[in-house]
Amino acid sequence: MERSLAAFGATLQNVVKENLYTTDIEAMKTHNEARKEMYKGDYPAATWVQISRLYMPDARLEIEVIAHLPKNKN
Numbered sequence: 105m106e107r108s109l110a111a112f113g114a115t116l117q118n119v120v121k122e123n124l125y126t127t128d129i130e131a132m133k134t135h136n137e138a139r140k141e142m143y144k145g146d147y148p149a150a151t152w153v154q155i156s157r158l159y160m161p162d163a164r165l166e167i168e169v170i171a172h173l174p175k176n177k178n
Contacts, residue, residue: 124168125167125168128164129154
């Protein structure tokens with residue numbers, strides 16, 4: 105995710121909204137520490153949704169982010 109954001113001149117600090125799709129929301133709650141580290145405690149708005157399966161059958165989590173891109177200085 106950080107590489108994708110960097111391609112547009114943004115960082116995780118530019119993320120204003122997350123949509124998290126999971127097949128097991130209770131299991132994902134145990135990984136919330138990773139979000140704390142990523143966002144340094146300044147979380148974007150988030151929506152967590154439990155679904156029956158993701159596109160990739162073995163995947164348990166898909167994250168979609170919306171970022172406010174920095175203005176181009178040119």
